[in-house]
Every structure is written in C-alpha cells, then in structure tokens.
Amino acid sequence: MIQFINVSKRYNDGTSALNDIDLEIKAGELVTLIGPSGCGKTTTMKMINRLVEPTSGQILIEGKDISRINPVELRRNIGYVIQHIGLFPHMTIKENVAVVPKLKGVHRSSYERRIDELMEMVGLNPDQYRDRYPAELSGGQQQRIGVIRALAAEPSIILMDEPFSALDPISREQLQDELIRLQEEVKKTIVFVSHDMDEALKIADRIVIMQSGEIVQMDTPDRILRRPKNDFVRTFIGGNRLHESEQLTVDDVMVDNPVTVSLTRGLAHGAKLMKQFRVTSLLVIDKNRVLKGIVTKESLEKEFRNEDLSLQDIMKLDIPIVQTGTGIAAAVELMRQHGLYSLPVVHPDGSLAGLVTNSSLIDALLKQI
Ligand SMILES: Nc1ncnc2c1ncn2[C@@H]1O[C@H](COP(=O)(O)OP(=O)(O)O)[C@@H](O)[C@H]1O
Numbered sequence: 001m002i003q004f005i006n007v008s009k010r011y012n013d014g015t016s017a018l019n020d021i022d023l024e025i026k027a028g029e030l031v032t033l034i035g036p037s038g039c040g041k042t043t044t045m046k047m048i049n050r051l052v053e054p055t056s057g058q059i060l061i062e063g064k065d066i067s068r069i070n071p072v073e074l075r076r077n078i079g080y081v082i083q084h085i086g087l088f089p090h091m092t093i094k095e096n097v098a099v100v101p102k103l104k105g106v107h108r109s110s111y112e113r114r115i116d117e118l119m120e121m122v123g124l125n126p127d128q129y130r131d132r133y134p135a136e137l138s139g140g141q142q143q144r145i146g147v148i149r150a151l152a153a154e155p156s157i158i159l160m161d162e163p164f165s166a167l168d169p170i171s172r173e174q175l176q177d178e179l180i181r182l183q184e185e186v187k188k189t190i191v192f193v194s195h196d197m198d199e200a201l202k203i204a205d206r207i208v209i210m211q212s213g214e215i216v217q218m219d220t221p222d223r224i225l226r227r228p229k230n231d232f233v234r235t236f237i238g239g240n241r242l243h244e245s246e247q248l249t250v251d252d253v254m255v256d257n258p259v260t261v262s263l264t265r266g267l268a269h270g271a272k273l274m275k276q277f278r279v280t281s282l283l284v285i286d287k288n289r290v291l292k293g294i295v296t297k298e299s300l301e302k303e304f305r306n307e308d309l310s311l312q313d314i315m316k317l318d319i320p321i322v323q324t325g326t327g328i329a330a331a332v333e334l335m336r337q338h339g340l341y342s343l344p345v346v347h348p349d350g351s352l353a354g355l356v357t358n359s360s361l362i363d364a365l366l367k368q369i
Pocket residue numbers: 011012013015016017035036037038039040041042043044
C-alpha cells in the first residue's frame with residue numbers, strides 16, 4: 001500500500017506543484033492519475049520512487065516512511081515506465097530486460113525463463129525478438145519491452161508515466177488491452193499517469209482527478225461518470241459521455257472504416273482504390289493515421305497523366321472536419337454550408353475516426369424511427 005499524508009511540493013524556483021495531498025493506493029490496485037498538463041501528476045508519481053522529494057508531508061509504502069529507505073534500493077523494487085522508454089541501444093532485448101534481475105542477483109536460468117514468459121504475454125514471440133536490438137523494433141514493440149522490463153524485476157509497484165501516449169491510436173489501444181490482461185495475471189500495484197480520460201476509464205480500478213496541484217475527485221471510473229464532483233470533472237470527462245442516447249453524435253452515424261490511402265502512394269493506386277471500393281474521394285492519412293487531406297475523383301482524373309505525382313501533391317488540404325463527440329446537428333449544418341456529401345471525423349489527436357456521409361446519416365436516422 002502507498003500512502004501520501006499531507007504531501008506538498010514546492011520546487012526551488014518557487015513553483016508550487018502540489019498542495020497538501022492525501023492519497024491511499026491499495027496493494028494490487030491500478031490507479032490512474034489524470035488531469036491537465038502541469039497539474040502535478042508526474043511530480044506525485046516521482047515522489048513514490050524518490051526522484052522528487054516532498055517539501056513537507058510523508059509518503060509511506062507498506063507503512064514504512066520512504067524517506068528512510070535508500071533511494072537506489074527503493075527504485076530496484078519499483079518498476080518505472082515512461083513515454084520514451086529509452087532502451088539501451090547497444091544491448092539486445094533480452095539484455096535490456098535482464099538488467100535489473102541481474103543486479104538483484106536473480107539466477108540466470110530463472111530470469112531468462114521469465115523474460116520469455118513476459119514476451120509471450122505481450123504478444124512478442126521470444127524466439128523471434130529476444131536477440132534483436134531496440135532499433136529493430138517498432139515504437140509499439142519497444143513500449144511493450146519497456147513494460148516487460150519493469151515487470152521482470154518482480155517489483156510490487158510499477159509507475160507508468162504516460163507510457164502509451166507517443167504511440168499511434170491502434171498500438172495504444174492494443175497496449176491498453178494487454179496491460180489489462182497482464183494486470184489480471186500479475187496483480188501489481190500500478191500508478192499510471194495519463195491525460196486521456198478514455199484511457200483512464202478503460203484501464204483504472206480508481207481514477208484520481210487532479211487540478212492545480214490538488215486532488216479534485218478520487219473514485220472508481222463508474223462513480224466518477226455517474227457523479228462528477230464539479231464542473232471541472234464534468235468537462236474533463238466530456239459532458240455528454242453518459243447522455244449518448246439523448247443526443248446522437250457523429251460517432252453514432254459515421255462509417256468507421258472509410259477508404260484511406262497513405263500520403264506517398266501514386267495516382268494509379270488511388271484510382272484503383274476508387275474503382276475497387278466505388279468511392280469518389282479518398283481520405284489521405286500519414287503513418288499515424290492523421291488525416292492530411294482528401295483526393296477527389298476530379299483532381300485525380302485531371303492530373304492522372306503526370307506519373308511523378310503522389311497523392312499528397314494533388315490532395316485538397318483545407319477540408320472541413322469535425323472531432324469525435326460532435327453533435328449531429330452541428331455536423332449536418334457544416335455539410336450544408338459547404339455543400340459536402342461527406343465529412344471526416346477525427347480524434348482529438350488528429351487521427352482519423354471515421355466518415356459521416358449522406359447515406360450513413362440516413363441509415364442512422366432510419367434506425368432511430
Ligand atoms: N523540476 C522542476 N522545477 C520547477 N518546476 C517544476 C519542475 N518539475 C515540474 N515543475 C512544475 O510543477 C508543476 C507540476 O508539474 P508536473 O508534475 O510535471 O505536471 P504534470 O505531470 O501533471 O504535467 C508544473 O507547474 C511544472 O511546471
């Protein structure tokens with residue numbers, strides 16, 4: 001169990017980062033600290049492994065005041081995963097993961113077996129990946145190794161500071177799912193910092209919502225959704241999350257697998273996709289699925305003879321889009337104003353979520369009747 005008792009932190013430059021925090025995290029619980037940038041999440045987390053020392057107050061782990069535990073010793077028993085996990089580039093995956101078990105004097109055969117087990121748990125075939133170097137892995141795979149590295153040392157506590165936020169939405173979802181599964185098996189005490197409410201709602205046993213160095217509300221995801229304590233929490237969880245049935249949003253009516261194509265593909269490839277899927281426009285995305293523009297049939301036909309062009313050269317850039325969660329009325333109004341037959345829907349990070357089309361709108365409305 002981790003306990004914060006009247007903990008405050010003022011940095012040397014006078015910044016007051018935390019004001020008198022009380023917090024209890026139970027053994028085996030996954031707690032998410034969430035709040036806007038600068039609210040004190042990382043500060044709170046780094047106090048648990050003494051990367052930051054409190055200005056006042058006390059932090060106990062299993063009832064022991066951690067200011068009396070040697071920080072190096074303390075950190076050996078607390079896993080730590082950050083956004084860019086920084087694997088050692090000149091060591092293989094296995095060597096990277098083995099660093100702490102070795103330091104702890106774990107027998108080689110037993111940690112090697114454990115590393116293989118953990119790799120399998122996160123969907124990486126050990127025979128294929130254990131002797132690779134970090135640069136030979138994708139970003140998502142490297143983050144998985146980061147999680148494994150934290151687990152391999154068999155700590156009872158794991159700290160994770162926005163570990164998945166640099167990943168593309170698909171890998172992020174996958175890693176969240178894997179974390180949930182992994183946690184069912186290993187049952188560690190996990191403190192997970194996030195700024196993404198959807199992520200917190202998905203993975204946390206309890207959510208701690210922070211604002212300007214204070215805890216605003218601390219409860220299970222369900223109770224926070226049902227009884228947000230104030231307007232700040234309400235806004236943070238996105239006002240109409242619980243009222244989806246009352247007001248339809250673009251999420252309800254969009255086609256969620258519209259035809260997309262990568263920026264660098266050529267025009268012939270674009271033409272083939274249009275023919276194959278019987279569409280008259282293509283959504284052009286980058287490798288993170290961020291929507292960059294639209295290629296229409298007219299522009300494609302007009303430029304088709306030029307073999308040196310790729311789709312990014314002919315796409316339309318200034319296209320109206322809406323974010324997920326936008327009400328249908330607003331979307332329809334936008335389509336009417338611009339004379340559009342379709343309207344792309346993007347996640348807050350700009351990645352493509354779907355496409356509202358005239359026919360998808362009609363389908364959704366017919367279902368309502
Ligand atoms: N080393 C530091 N020195 C001075 N101020 C800091 C330091 N680290 C963080 N802060 C400040 O403390 C506040 C909380 O920061 P942080 O805990 O990193 O927030 P979060 O992780 O929620 O974005 C911010 O105002 C930040 O600028």
